[in-house]
Amino acid sequence: MEFTPKDMDDPEETPDxxxxxxxxxxSVPKEYIPGVQKGIESILSSGVIAGFPVLGLRAKLVxxxxxxxxxxxxxxxxxxxxxxxxGLRKAGARLMEPLMQVDVTTPEEYMGDILGDVNSRRGxxxxxxxxxxxxxxxxxxxxxxxxxxxxTLRSMSKGRANxxxxxxxxxxxxxxxxxxxxxxxxxxxxx
Numbered sequence: 001m002e003f004t005p006k007d008m009d010d011p012e013e014t015p016d017x018x019x020x021x022x023x024x025x026x027s028v029p030k031e032y033i034p035g036v037q038k039g040i041e042s043i044l045s046s047g048v049i050a051g052f053p054v055l056g057l058r059a060k061l062v063x064x065x066x067x068x069x070x071x072x073x074x075x076x077x078x079x080x081x082x083x084x085x086x087g088l089r090k091a092g093a094r095l096m097e098p099l100m101q102v103d104v105t106t107p108e109e110y111m112g113d114i115l116g117d118v119n120s121r122r123g124x125x126x127x128x129x130x131x132x133x134x135x136x137x138x139x140x141x142x143x144x145x146x147x148x149x150x151x152t153l154r155s156m157s158k159g160r161a162n163x164x165x166x167x168x169x170x171x172x173x174x175x176x177x178x179x180x181x182x183x184x185x186x187x188x189x190x191x
Contacts, residue, residue: 039080
């Protein structure tokens with residue numbers, strides 16, 4: 001079994017999962033191959049890190065073996081699950097998060113507070129600018145940290161600042177945040 005990442009440059013066009021059977025010579029009978037695919041898909045739906053799904057993966061079934069008496073679709077499904085778990089762990093699977101392009105327009109007197117808030121949300125300020133007497137801020141901010149932003153922005157600027165937000169790309173979650181998420185997920189599983 002081979003696992004390779006798909007090109008994630010354009011997540012809109014990348015299918016979640018692609019399964020390819022490259023079995024030659026009947027080493028795995030055709031009726032068992034869907035079981036392998038189903039097993040892999042069942043692991044990908046909840047991943048191996050904190051229960052998050054795996055996206056943009058290609059799996060290729062290249063070889064296998066069967067036994068006339070002991071083989072079944074269920075046995076091949078279990079083998080697919082085990083191969084997916086092992087492959088993802090060996091590959092060093094990591095969590096990714098959506099980064100949003102956030103564009104803020106504000107009067108100058110609120111600029112410092114707004115920049116501080118963007119930084120507190122793990123934002124990466126990219127560009128500061130001006131449009132007349134209004135200041136602009138362009139930043140990349142993780143979507144998980146953007147909830148309740150409109151309320152915070154209105155409070156900080158007395159309702160005078162505005163923002164827009166759109167998906168920019170995906171990036172790896174910082175190790176400290178990934179560790180928190182993983183620990184929280186493991187605690188939930190133990191309960």
